Structures are given as structure tokens and as C-alpha cells.
Amino acid sequence: MAALLTSMAENGVRIDDRIEENEHGLFAWVYDPQGNKIELWEPSHHNKTLINLPEAE
Template sequence: MAQANGPERMGPKITGMGGVFYAVSDPAATRAWYRDVLGLDGEYGPQMLWSEETCEQPYSLISHFADDTYIKPGRGGFMINLRVDDLDGFVALLKERGVEILDSADEGYGKFAWLLDPDGIKIELWQQCAPPE
């Protein structure tokens, strides 16, 4: 697999995903849902520390699609992918909290589950099961 920034080079480079930013009608309510349901909190919104990641060669991905079929039934033309360390355990926790899981899949390189946040944004939960190829 090619490196995230193309061939190895000297000089400045992008080192990772900085965040996802989007408008909602009630930011405080959305942040409360992310805190109470997903366990993500932070001064400016949900924060995740890469230092807590234990997977071998963790990575983030920016993926482009010709249409929004994969993003549906989410709205807004985008989806948020969140890494988890134990997908089955996290899905069980979400179900205890009354969250509807839209679907799940095991693709070998990773396990996935999908849900909607309170604003209808699709969230993909991803447990990385193998390093990038």
C-alpha cells in the first residue's frame, strides 16, 4: 500500500485527520448525545486521542463515492467513521442505551456497524482487524 502522503519525501506533510465539522440545529444537544451515547466528550465537541489506539498501524481514510448510496439513510452527503476497539461490545452497549443499529458486517480487514446520530447523520463504527495492505 502506498503511504498516506504518496512516496516518501522530505518537508512538511499531512499527518492525520483533524476533525469533522458540520452544522446542526442544536449543537449542545448533539454534543450531549455524542457524550451520553457514544462516550465522546471534549471542550469543542467529541475528541478522540490517537494515543489511546492500540491497533497495529492504525489509519484514517478519506473515501470518495460517485453517489450517496453508501451514506444513505444518512443525510447531508457524508458519513462519520469512528474507530472502536471492540465492535461487538460497543454495539451491545449502544443497544442497552436504546440505539438502533442499522446493520453490521465483517469484511475480514475490519468489522463494521452503522447507526444514525440525532441529526440523521450516518455513523459507521469500524474495528480495524488488520494493518493496511
């Protein structure tokens, strides 16, 4: 996420000052040229994802 945000900032993308980290992962927000807010999410590597869940019985 840090590398992506750095690259975006270097290319003039407006980045929200707030970055959050919680049990679900890392969240950051950027803005498109029209001012729409876009959420970026990097999943936590410590939590199981749906891919890793056991099959339902």
C-alpha cells in the same frame, strides 16, 4: 464491537441491521439523534496496519 453495540442499543441508539465483516475488519452503522448515519470500524487483527509495515527504502 459487540459490547459497544450492545451498550449503545441499551442506551437507545438506533443501530443499522447490517453488520459486515471482511478482510479489513468489522463494520457497523449507527445513527445520531438527527438521523445521520455513522460508520464504526474495528480493524482486523489478522492484517498488518501501517504501524507494522517496514520502513520504505
